[in-house]
Amino acid sequence: MARSLRIGVIGGGIGGLAAARAMLMRGMEVVVFEQASGLIEFGGGLVLTPNALTALRALGLEERALADGFESTGQVVRSWRSGRVILRNSFERYRALFGATSATIHRGDMQKLLAAFVPESALRLASRCTEVESRPHAGVAHFADGSEFEADVVVGADGIHSAVRSSVFGPQNPHFTGLMCWRGLVDSRRLPGLVPPEQSAWWGPHGHVVHYYVRRGELLNWVAHIETDSWTEESWSTPGYAPELRATYKHWNHQLTRIFEVTEHCYKWALYDREPLREWSRGRVTLLGDSAHAMLPYLAQGAAQSIEDACVLAAVLADAPEEPEAALKRYEGLRLPRTSRIQLGARERGRINHLSSRWSRFRRDASIACRNWIGAKTGPQDLAWIYGYDAGNVPTGELAA
Numbered sequence: 402m403a404r405s406l407r408i409g410v411i412g413g414g415i416g417g418l419a420a421a422r423a424m425l426m427r428g429m430e431v432v433v434f435e436q437a438s439g440l441i442e443f444g445g446g447l448v449l450t451p452n453a454l455t456a457l458r459a460l461g462l463e464e465r466a467l468a469d470g471f472e473s474t475g476q477v478v479r480s481w482r483s484g485r486v487i488l489r490n491s492f493e494r495y496r497a498l499f500g501a502t503s504a505t506i507h508r509g510d511m512q513k514l515l516a517a518f519v520p521e522s523a524l525r526l527a528s529r530c531t532e533v534e535s536r537p538h539a540g541v542a543h544f545a546d547g548s549e550f551e552a553d554v555v556v557g558a559d560g561i562h563s564a565v566r567s568s569v570f571g572p573q574n575p576h577f578t579g580l581m582c583w584r585g586l587v588d589s590r591r592l593p594g595l596v597p598p599e600q601s602a603w604w605g606p607h608g609h610v611v612h613y614y615v616r617r618g619e620l621l622n623w624v625a626h627i628e629t630d631s632w633t634e635e636s637w638s639t640p641g642y643a644p645e646l647r648a649t650y651k652h653w654n655h656q657l658t659r660i661f662e663v664t665e666h667c668y669k670w671a672l673y674d675r676e677p678l679r680e681w682s683r684g685r686v687t688l689l690g691d692s693a694h695a696m697l698p699y700l701a702q703g704a705a706q707s708i709e710d711a712c713v714l715a716a717v718l719a720d721a722p723e724e725p726e727a728a729l730k731r732y733e734g735l736r737l738p739r740t741s742r743i744q745l746g747a748r749e750r751g752r753i754n755h756l757s758s759r760w761s762r763f764r765r766d767a768s769i770a771c772r773n774w775i776g777a778k779t780g781p782q783d784l785a786w787i788y789g790y791d792a793g794n795v796p797t798g799e800l801a802a
């Protein structure tokens with residue numbers, strides 16, 4: 402009987418844990434190395450678009466994610482000051498069109514859910530990878546404590562500031578977008594019945610705000626984006642200053658700003674953009690998730706793409722266990738064109754969300770209304786290529802090795 406593949410995954414975030422789950426389901430031997438000393442519950446909400454839920458279905462986790470997250474009735478986009486509805490989509494329609502709904506979940510809950518399916522023995526905490534190398538028949542990861550780990554394949558799922566990516570492909574040059582975000586979580590009891598159960602967005606000049614429930618409706622997550630030239634730290638954990646937030650959005654609709662008023666703690670981070678990489682794999686080392694394709698959040702695809710990567714990577718490795726290097730190239734060929742297109746699409750969506758002149762906003766809203774009217778018959782076709790993807794059924798054997 403062929404020996405099972407041994408895989409080292411660097412990073413215990415959503416992408417790394419999803420990869421571990423997908424590989425364990427296919428009988429591979431997996432060890433996940435996470436730099437933090439615990440899988441701490443940190444971060445805000447994540448949107449799971451239909452393609453993310455379809456990928457979770459392939460991992461046997463769709464129902465769990467829906468149970469731990471929140472199922473909104475639909476999506477609504479409103480104008481920043483008047484609250485006029487620009488766009489409304491029902492998730493019933495998503496089920497009919499894409500075979501899955503859209504849900505929202507706390508990042509910590511998603512991470513916990515994935516971690517529950519990775520045995521403790523496969524998880525090494527407090528293990529910071531400093532460097533990786535590809536040897537003729539193995540990938541090797543080196544750690545800050547001086548230890549090393551040799552595997553058939555090493556996967557860099559170590560996020561936006563990936564050490565694996567830097568060590569294999571050199572430093573990347575992200576550029577500051579001129580945008581920053583605040584984010585916060587509010588106990589829903591502080592807003593009794595005041596915020597409808599929809600994934601909501603407010604589009605205004607120079608910025609937009611989104612909010613939705615997570616954790617079965619117990620918490621409301623919000624993220625507020627605004628153009629700025631004064632804040633440039635790309636960190637998920639820097640505390641924000643509430644009076645500054647309230648002053649920035651003081652002219653926005655009161656239905657929205659009351660959410661800020663009842664928020665106790667907020668965080669802020671600057672948004673950086675990166676060009677798509679030309680390759681992800683060298684020999685026995687590859688990248689997955691944000692380390693391969695960190696993207697702006699405007700299409701809500703960061704977590705979704707990392708889960709899709711996980712499903713496809715596990716499938717190609719299972720198809721060609723004797724040829725891991727060819728399998729990694731096949732994975733890259735299947736995934737990189739899609740994630741690059743999404744990275745660029747997210748950049749364009751950010752531009753559309755923040756139009757500053759009244760005339761350009763009027764033209765945008767009128768064109769959306771027109772497309773929506775046609776879409777009553779044809780569906781939200783502009784996102785169908787993203788939402789309709791089934792990561793559990795990608796024809797992995799089609800590319801030449």
Ligand SMILES: Cc1cc2nc3c(=O)[nH]c(=O)nc-3n(C[C@H](O)[C@H](O)[C@H](O)COP(=O)(O)OP(=O)(O)OC[C@H]3O[C@@H](n4cnc5c(N)ncnc54)[C@H](O)[C@@H]3O)c2cc1C
Nearest residue numbers: 412414415416436444445529530559560637690691703704
């Ligand atoms: C703390 C945090 C909070 C976040 N909050 C949000 C949020 O509120 N909303 C949102 O939409 N997205 C958030 N994200 C991003 C979102 O989770 C990712 O875009 C998406 O899930 C892709 O996941 P990933 O596994 O590729 O990367 P990540 O989720 O970033 O996971 C990478 C993991 O690798 C670990 N790691 C990094 N470097 C090393 C190293 N050298 N050695 C070992 N381990 C390493 C990190 O500690 C982390 O656990 C957050 C990410 C982080 C890390």
